[in-house]
Amino acid sequence: MVEFRNVSMSYDKGHEVLNDISFKLEPGSMHFLTGPSGAGKTSLLKLMYLAQRPSCGEIMMFGRDVAKAMRDELPKLRRRIGVVFQDFRLLDHMTAVDNVALPLRIAGGSGAQINEHVEELLRWVGLEDKMLSLPSTLSGGEKQRVAIARAVIRRPDILLADEPTGNVDPEMAERLMYLFVELNKLGTTIVIATHDSALVKKVGAPRLHLVGGRLLHIEGNKKDISDFNVGKERDQ
Amino acid sequence: MSRSFNFLPTVKSGEATRLLPWVMAIMVYLSALAATGSLLLHSGFDNWASSLQGRITVQITGEDKDQITAESLEIQKALRQTPGIEEVRILSDQELKTLLEPWLGSGNITDDLPVPVMIDVQTSEEAYVNLDALESKLKQISDNVYLDDHAKWLSHFYNLAYTVEYTALGILIMILLASVGIVIFGTKSSMSEHKNIIAIMHLMGAHDQMIAKAYQKRFMYYGLKGGLIGLLLSFITVYGLLNLVQDLSGGLVETPTLPYLKMSILLFFPLLFASLAMVTARITVMRELGRMV
Structure with missing residues (x-):
């Protein structure tokens, strides 16, 4: 599903923030992306959600090298990827419903279909009473859940999350992680960049570890994920 | 073909584009006055020249x-x-x-x-x-x-008439070019203001055309709104000036009559400026987006 082959990247022809990265993620897998600040986690995610192009190497996604995709081909590819940003990046002038509906409206979905799906998803993330709230009135955890709902509304093939638990309390972090695990069980390939080593250990998903723009090792085992049921227990 | 929906926020008081309809109103006002002046002179020249010919x-x-x-x-x-x-x-x-x-x-x-x-x-x-x-x-x-036979006088007269008409045409072209420049500036300013929104739209799979459509609609509205205001103000000014001229009429100055049929072309000015703003905004947005990843 996702394969990096000797990928390097630099911003504006400056020094390389990613250096000779190679890895392969199986379809339906879940991985953590770890490493210290400045290691290149966000840059790696940017390459995966097609916001940047590598300076060299191949990025195989959806059966093709997306690094060489023409500019007008990118929207179609991007619609297959869901992204949860560290700073949420919700549109402040839109309600929670409208923010979550954005990917469907971009894809040309009809009004009734959009409302039905969006309201159902917002209920699923526990925001049924915040549907018409503006982001400025939501707490950090609520914003994060809106951002996650927006990222998954179109059932993307790949879900990328950059520090999704960075702005929420530990309890909310576990609840959000439970959401990711559930989505992964539905077949979505998930990559989560995080500093939270305790959470990584708790979920037990494989880990891509970056240091100074280099991928040091991949560790962990997918079968451990099924043991993660903190959120589930809490919801019950 | 991408669908269109308005993802842009309503214009806030601090945004530069808030003034754009008023700038467009001034541009249409000046254009309409230049065109009216040209049409009035043209009509007057025709009457005077035809009365002397032959x-x-x-x-x-x-x-x-x-x-x-x-x-x-x-x-x-x-x-x-x-x-x-x-x-x-x-x-x-x-x-x-x-x-x-x-x-x-x-x-x-x-x-x-x-x-x-x-x-x-x-x-x-x-x-x-x-x-x-x-x-x-x-x-x-x-x-x-x-x-x-008034030939010499008519020759000077025609030279003056052509000069005045070409000057009016030149003024119109300059106003149109200035309007294009203002729309380009306004579009770039608005894009800079909303760069995060545009980035999100792109990352969620929006085509450039979808983003451009939102801008072109907004700037077409600015052009139309400004155009109608400017046209109305120009009509008020022209009628006011004509009344003043009529008060002066005592033989020295012949009261000019408005060529109503020809002046109906002024009704298209708001549409012209709206279309100009729309096309300029679209081209500007597409060019700016083309520089992005």
Whole structure:
């Protein structure tokens, strides 16, 4: 599903923030992306959600090298990827419903279909009473859940999350992680960049570890994920 | 083809684009005034020029009124016998007074004033009258006869008319170019203001066309709103100025009449500026987005 082959990247022809990265993620897998600040986690995610192009190497996604995709081909590819940003990046002038509906409206979905799906998803993330709230009135955890709902509304093939638990309390972090695990069980390939080593250990998903723009090792085992049921227990 | 929906926030008070409809209103106002001025002058020039074309003015000067009156009758007879001349008419004393009054003042034209005799001659449109030959013929009747076919004056007149019209056209083109520049500036400013929104739209799979559509709609609305305001203000100004001119009318200034049919073209100005703003915004957005990943 996702394969990096000797990928390097630099911003504006400056020094390389990613250096000779190679890895392969199986379809339906879940991985953590770890490493210290400045290691290149966000840059790696940017390459995966097609916001940047590598300076060299191949990025195989959806059966093709997306690094060489023409500019007008990118929207179609991007619609297959869901992204949860560290700073949420919700549109402040839109309600929670409208923010979550954005990917469907971009894809040309009809009004009734959009409302039905969006309201159902917002209920699923526990925001049924915040549907018409503006982001400025939501707490950090609520914003994060809106951002996650927006990222998954179109059932993307790949879900990328950059520090999704960075702005929420530990309890909310576990609840959000439970959401990711559930989505992964539905077949979505998930990559989560995080500093939270305790959470990584708790979920037990494989880990891509970056240091100074280099991928040091991949560790962990997918079968451990099924043991993660903190959120589930809490919801019950 | 991408669908269109408005993802842009309503314009906040601090945004530069908030002023754009008013700038467009000023541009349309100036354009409409320039065009109205040009149309009024064009219409006036046409009337004045057509009233002089095919006309010859014959003037007989002299201090002995009886002599020049007798000569004028002979000249009138000679003119009527000249091929190509359709109408010959000696202007009455009252007509001469009316012509002179604006310059000399009412009551200042006395009988002892050496006013020349004027003969208004209308030539046939099809025929050519050799002015030099005609003058030589008339000089045999009176040494003090002068002919004027207004050709020199008309030539200057046409030069002025063309200059005024091309100047008005130049002003219109400059206003249109300035409007394009303002829309480009406004679009770039708005894009900079909403760069995060545009980035999110892109990352969620929005095509450039979808983003451009939102901008082109917004700027078309600015152009239309500004255009209608500007047009209304220009109409008020033109009617106000015409009323002032009518108050002045006392013979010196002929009251201009609005060429209503031609002026109906001004009704398209808001549409023209709206279309210009729309196309400019689209091109600007597409070019700016093209530089992004």
